Amino acid sequence: MLEVKHLVRQFGGLRAVDDVSFTLRANTITGLIGPNGAGKTTLFNTIAGMHTPTSGKILFQDKSIGGLPPYRIYRLGLARTFQIPRPFAAMSVLENSMLAPIGQAGEYFWNNWFNRSKVRGQERACRERAQEILAFLGLDQLAGESAKNLSGGQQKLLELARVLMADPKLILLDEPGAGVNPSLLVTIMDKLKALNSRGVTFLIIEHNMDLVLSLCDPVLVMAQGKLILEGPPALVRSDPRVLDAYLGGVE
Ligand SMILES: Nc1ncnc2c1ncn2[C@@H]1O[C@H](COP(=O)(O)OP(=O)(O)O)[C@@H](O)[C@H]1O
Numbered sequence: 235m236l237e238v239k240h241l242v243r244q245f246g247g248l249r250a251v252d253d254v255s256f257t258l259r260a261n262t263i264t265g266l267i268g269p270n271g272a273g274k275t276t277l278f279n280t281i282a283g284m285h286t287p288t289s290g291k292i293l294f295q296d297k298s299i300g301g302l303p304p305y306r307i308y309r310l311g312l313a314r315t316f317q318i319p320r321p322f323a324a325m326s327v328l329e330n331s332m333l334a335p336i337g338q339a340g341e342y343f344w345n346n347w348f349n350r351s352k353v354r355g356q357e358r359a360c361r362e363r364a365q366e367i368l369a370f371l372g373l374d375q376l377a378g379e380s381a382k383n384l385s386g387g388q389q390k391l392l393e394l395a396r397v398l399m400a401d402p403k404l405i406l407l408d409e410p411g412a413g414v415n416p417s418l419l420v421t422i423m424d425k426l427k428a429l430n431s432r433g434v435t436f437l438i439i440e441h442n443m444d445l446v447l448s449l450c451d452p453v454l455v456m457a458q459g460k461l462i463l464e465g466p467p468a469l470v471r472s473d474p475r476v477l478d479a480y481l482g483g484v485e
Protein backbone atom coordinates (compact mmCIF):
# COMPACT_ATOMS: atom_id res chain seq x y z
CA MET A 235 0.00 0.00 0.00
CA LEU A 236 2.71 2.47 1.05
CA GLU A 237 6.47 2.32 0.73
CA VAL A 238 8.68 4.95 2.36
CA LYS A 239 12.34 4.78 1.38
CA HIS A 240 15.18 6.71 3.03
CA LEU A 241 12.86 9.62 3.70
CA VAL A 242 14.42 12.80 5.06
CA ARG A 243 12.63 16.04 6.00
CA GLN A 244 14.84 18.79 7.29
CA PHE A 245 13.95 22.13 8.91
CA GLY A 246 17.11 24.24 8.69
CA GLY A 247 19.73 22.10 10.34
CA LEU A 248 17.20 19.86 12.12
CA ARG A 249 16.44 16.47 10.57
CA ALA A 250 12.88 16.03 11.88
CA VAL A 251 12.58 12.84 9.76
CA ASP A 252 15.99 11.25 9.33
CA ASP A 253 16.39 8.45 6.79
CA VAL A 254 13.15 6.62 7.59
CA SER A 255 12.19 3.50 5.61
CA PHE A 256 9.18 1.22 6.11
CA THR A 257 6.41 -0.55 4.22
CA LEU A 258 2.69 -0.64 5.06
CA ARG A 259 0.96 -3.78 3.83
CA ALA A 260 -2.61 -3.42 2.56
CA ASN A 261 -5.32 -4.04 5.14
CA THR A 262 -3.12 -3.61 8.19
CA ILE A 263 -3.39 -1.19 11.12
CA THR A 264 0.11 0.05 11.89
CA GLY A 265 0.88 2.03 15.04
CA LEU A 266 3.44 4.83 15.19
CA ILE A 267 4.75 5.73 18.65
CA GLY A 268 7.62 7.76 20.03
CA PRO A 269 8.27 10.62 22.46
CA ASN A 270 7.23 14.22 21.70
CA GLY A 271 9.45 15.74 19.05
CA ALA A 272 10.33 12.34 17.56
CA GLY A 273 9.15 13.43 14.11
CA LYS A 274 5.85 11.55 13.88
CA THR A 275 3.68 14.46 12.75
CA THR A 276 6.37 15.64 10.33
CA LEU A 277 6.43 12.14 8.83
CA PHE A 278 2.62 12.33 8.35
CA ASN A 279 2.85 15.82 6.86
CA THR A 280 5.51 14.69 4.42
CA ILE A 281 3.57 11.60 3.32
CA ALA A 282 0.32 13.59 2.92
CA GLY A 283 2.01 16.37 0.91
CA MET A 284 1.98 19.25 3.43
CA HIS A 285 5.81 19.16 3.40
CA THR A 286 8.02 18.26 0.45
CA PRO A 287 10.58 15.57 1.23
CA THR A 288 14.17 16.84 1.53
CA SER A 289 15.18 13.50 0.01
CA GLY A 290 13.93 9.93 -0.28
CA LYS A 291 10.95 8.27 -1.91
CA ILE A 292 7.28 7.75 -1.06
CA LEU A 293 5.30 5.24 -3.12
CA PHE A 294 1.53 4.92 -2.67
CA GLN A 295 0.17 1.89 -4.51
CA ASP A 296 3.39 1.84 -6.55
CA LYS A 297 2.96 5.47 -7.61
CA SER A 298 5.56 8.02 -6.53
CA ILE A 299 3.77 10.73 -4.50
CA GLY A 300 6.71 12.52 -2.82
CA GLY A 301 6.30 16.27 -3.36
CA LEU A 302 2.77 16.10 -4.86
CA PRO A 303 0.36 18.69 -3.41
CA PRO A 304 -2.01 17.43 -0.67
CA TYR A 305 -5.17 17.54 -2.81
CA ARG A 306 -3.63 15.27 -5.45
CA ILE A 307 -2.53 12.76 -2.82
CA TYR A 308 -6.01 12.92 -1.27
CA ARG A 309 -7.63 12.24 -4.62
CA LEU A 310 -5.43 9.18 -5.06
CA GLY A 311 -7.02 7.76 -1.90
CA LEU A 312 -4.60 8.74 0.87
CA ALA A 313 -6.22 10.88 3.59
CA ARG A 314 -5.06 12.16 6.97
CA THR A 315 -6.63 13.61 10.09
CA PHE A 316 -5.11 16.22 12.38
CA GLN A 317 -3.87 15.97 15.95
CA ILE A 318 -6.21 18.88 16.74
CA PRO A 319 -9.45 18.68 14.73
CA ARG A 320 -10.40 21.81 12.79
CA PRO A 321 -14.10 21.68 11.97
CA PHE A 322 -15.90 24.79 10.72
CA ALA A 323 -17.34 25.71 14.10
CA ALA A 324 -20.47 27.55 12.97
CA MET A 325 -21.51 24.88 10.47
CA SER A 326 -23.50 21.80 11.35
CA VAL A 327 -22.04 18.32 11.59
CA LEU A 328 -23.79 17.36 8.33
CA GLU A 329 -22.55 20.49 6.52
CA ASN A 330 -19.00 19.86 7.73
CA SER A 331 -19.15 16.32 6.35
CA MET A 332 -20.49 17.52 3.01
CA LEU A 333 -17.54 19.87 2.47
CA ALA A 334 -15.14 17.03 1.92
CA PRO A 335 -16.12 15.26 -1.32
CA ILE A 336 -14.04 15.82 -4.37
CA GLY A 337 -14.82 16.87 -7.91
CA GLN A 338 -18.37 18.04 -7.21
CA ALA A 339 -20.14 19.45 -10.24
CA GLY A 340 -21.20 22.53 -8.22
CA GLU A 341 -17.59 23.65 -7.92
CA TYR A 342 -17.61 24.71 -11.56
CA PHE A 343 -19.63 27.85 -12.14
CA TRP A 344 -20.52 26.72 -15.64
CA ASN A 345 -22.45 23.83 -14.15
CA ASN A 346 -24.32 26.12 -11.77
CA TRP A 347 -25.67 28.13 -14.70
CA PHE A 348 -26.24 25.47 -17.29
CA ASN A 349 -26.35 22.17 -15.53
CA ARG A 350 -28.55 22.77 -12.52
CA SER A 351 -30.10 19.31 -12.38
CA LYS A 352 -26.72 17.61 -12.40
CA VAL A 353 -25.56 19.79 -9.51
CA ARG A 354 -28.73 19.06 -7.56
CA GLY A 355 -28.35 15.32 -8.18
CA GLN A 356 -24.76 15.35 -6.95
CA GLU A 357 -25.69 17.39 -3.90
CA ARG A 358 -28.37 14.88 -3.03
CA ALA A 359 -25.93 11.98 -3.46
CA CYS A 360 -23.37 13.81 -1.34
CA ARG A 361 -25.92 14.46 1.41
CA GLU A 362 -27.04 10.81 1.40
CA ARG A 363 -23.48 9.59 1.60
CA ALA A 364 -22.73 11.99 4.47
CA GLN A 365 -25.83 10.76 6.30
CA GLU A 366 -24.79 7.14 5.85
CA ILE A 367 -21.31 7.83 7.16
CA LEU A 368 -22.63 9.82 10.15
CA ALA A 369 -24.97 6.91 10.96
CA PHE A 370 -22.11 4.43 10.71
CA LEU A 371 -20.07 6.53 13.15
CA GLY A 372 -23.02 7.08 15.51
CA LEU A 373 -23.14 10.83 14.82
CA ASP A 374 -26.51 10.85 13.02
CA GLN A 375 -28.33 12.22 16.09
CA LEU A 376 -25.94 15.19 15.99
CA ALA A 377 -26.20 15.90 12.23
CA GLY A 378 -27.94 19.26 12.79
CA GLU A 379 -25.75 20.33 15.73
CA SER A 380 -23.10 23.06 15.34
CA ALA A 381 -19.66 21.48 15.19
CA LYS A 382 -18.49 23.77 18.02
CA ASN A 383 -20.89 22.03 20.44
CA LEU A 384 -19.27 18.60 19.96
CA SER A 385 -17.03 17.01 22.60
CA GLY A 386 -13.37 16.33 21.78
CA GLY A 387 -14.12 12.73 20.91
CA GLN A 388 -17.12 13.63 18.76
CA GLN A 389 -14.91 16.09 16.86
CA LYS A 390 -12.45 13.25 16.21
CA LEU A 391 -15.34 11.21 14.82
CA LEU A 392 -16.45 14.14 12.65
CA GLU A 393 -12.92 14.38 11.23
CA LEU A 394 -13.11 10.71 10.41
CA ALA A 395 -16.49 11.26 8.74
CA ARG A 396 -15.04 14.01 6.53
CA VAL A 397 -12.12 11.83 5.53
CA LEU A 398 -14.40 8.87 4.77
CA MET A 399 -16.40 10.94 2.26
CA ALA A 400 -13.46 10.57 -0.15
CA ASP A 401 -13.48 6.76 0.16
CA PRO A 402 -9.76 6.56 1.02
CA LYS A 403 -7.72 3.37 0.83
CA LEU A 404 -5.16 4.55 3.38
CA ILE A 405 -5.89 6.83 6.36
CA LEU A 406 -3.23 8.46 8.53
CA LEU A 407 -4.67 9.24 11.97
CA ASP A 408 -2.83 11.68 14.23
CA GLU A 409 -3.71 10.81 17.83
CA PRO A 410 -7.33 9.65 17.47
CA GLY A 411 -7.44 8.95 21.22
CA ALA A 412 -6.21 12.33 22.45
CA GLY A 413 -8.79 14.18 24.54
CA VAL A 414 -11.39 11.43 24.08
CA ASN A 415 -13.33 10.04 27.04
CA PRO A 416 -12.92 6.28 27.65
CA SER A 417 -16.35 5.17 26.43
CA LEU A 418 -16.08 7.15 23.20
CA LEU A 419 -12.57 5.79 22.76
CA VAL A 420 -14.02 2.26 22.67
CA THR A 421 -16.48 3.45 19.99
CA ILE A 422 -13.68 4.98 17.92
CA MET A 423 -11.62 1.80 18.15
CA ASP A 424 -14.61 -0.32 17.09
CA LYS A 425 -15.22 1.93 14.07
CA LEU A 426 -11.58 1.73 13.04
CA LYS A 427 -11.71 -2.06 13.26
CA ALA A 428 -14.91 -2.16 11.21
CA LEU A 429 -13.40 0.08 8.52
CA ASN A 430 -10.27 -2.04 8.49
CA SER A 431 -12.34 -5.19 7.95
CA ARG A 432 -13.90 -3.40 4.96
CA GLY A 433 -10.46 -2.93 3.46
CA VAL A 434 -9.17 0.41 4.78
CA THR A 435 -5.48 0.48 5.76
CA PHE A 436 -4.41 2.66 8.70
CA LEU A 437 -1.28 4.28 10.07
CA ILE A 438 -1.99 5.63 13.55
CA ILE A 439 0.06 7.98 15.75
CA GLU A 440 -1.08 7.37 19.30
CA HIS A 441 0.14 7.89 22.85
CA ASN A 442 -2.55 5.73 24.47
CA MET A 443 -0.75 2.40 24.80
CA ASP A 444 -3.97 0.44 25.41
CA LEU A 445 -5.24 1.62 22.03
CA VAL A 446 -1.96 0.86 20.29
CA LEU A 447 -1.58 -2.59 21.83
CA SER A 448 -5.13 -3.72 21.12
CA LEU A 449 -5.50 -2.22 17.64
CA CYS A 450 -2.11 -2.01 15.93
CA ASP A 451 0.15 -4.65 14.47
CA PRO A 452 2.91 -3.93 13.60
CA VAL A 453 4.05 -0.97 15.68
CA LEU A 454 6.76 1.44 14.49
CA VAL A 455 8.83 3.37 17.02
CA MET A 456 10.44 6.71 16.20
CA ALA A 457 12.93 8.70 18.28
CA GLN A 458 14.87 11.80 17.24
CA GLY A 459 13.76 11.55 13.64
CA LYS A 460 14.77 7.93 13.21
CA LEU A 461 12.80 4.71 13.06
CA ILE A 462 14.40 2.73 15.87
CA LEU A 463 12.19 -0.35 15.97
CA GLU A 464 9.39 -2.17 14.16
CA GLY A 465 7.56 -5.25 15.40
CA PRO A 466 4.43 -6.80 16.91
CA PRO A 467 3.00 -4.80 19.84
CA ALA A 468 3.96 -7.22 22.61
CA LEU A 469 7.57 -7.23 21.46
CA VAL A 470 7.74 -3.47 21.09
CA ARG A 471 6.27 -2.94 24.53
CA SER A 472 8.95 -5.01 26.25
CA ASP A 473 11.90 -3.72 24.22
CA PRO A 474 14.39 -1.76 26.35
CA ARG A 475 15.10 0.60 23.42
CA VAL A 476 11.52 1.88 23.61
CA LEU A 477 11.81 2.63 27.30
CA ASP A 478 15.13 4.37 26.64
CA ALA A 479 13.58 6.47 23.88
CA TYR A 480 10.82 7.69 26.18
CA LEU A 481 13.11 8.33 29.13
CA GLY A 482 15.62 10.13 26.95
CA GLY A 483 12.89 12.07 25.14
CA VAL A 484 11.64 15.57 25.77
CA GLU A 485 8.26 14.63 27.29
N1 LIG B 1 7.27 23.44 10.56
C1 LIG B 1 8.35 23.23 11.31
N2 LIG B 1 9.41 24.07 11.30
C2 LIG B 1 10.49 23.84 12.07
N3 LIG B 1 10.64 22.78 12.88
C3 LIG B 1 9.61 21.90 12.95
C4 LIG B 1 8.42 22.07 12.17
N4 LIG B 1 7.58 21.04 12.44
C5 LIG B 1 8.21 20.27 13.33
N5 LIG B 1 9.43 20.78 13.65
C6 LIG B 1 10.41 20.18 14.58
O1 LIG B 1 10.63 18.84 14.15
C7 LIG B 1 10.75 17.97 15.27
C8 LIG B 1 9.71 16.87 15.17
O2 LIG B 1 8.42 17.43 15.45
P1 LIG B 1 7.07 16.61 15.24
O3 LIG B 1 7.10 15.98 13.90
O4 LIG B 1 5.94 17.52 15.55
O5 LIG B 1 7.21 15.50 16.38
P2 LIG B 1 6.10 14.57 17.05
O6 LIG B 1 4.85 14.63 16.24
O7 LIG B 1 6.72 13.21 17.09
O8 LIG B 1 5.90 15.09 18.45
C9 LIG B 1 10.62 18.84 16.51
O9 LIG B 1 11.92 19.16 16.96
C10 LIG B 1 9.89 20.06 16.00
O10 LIG B 1 10.23 21.19 16.76
Ligand SMILES: [Mg+2]
Pocket residue numbers: 274275276317
Ligand atom coordinates in the same frame (compact mmCIF):
# COMPACT_ATOMS: atom_id res chain seq x y z
MG1 LIG C 1 2.81 15.17 16.80
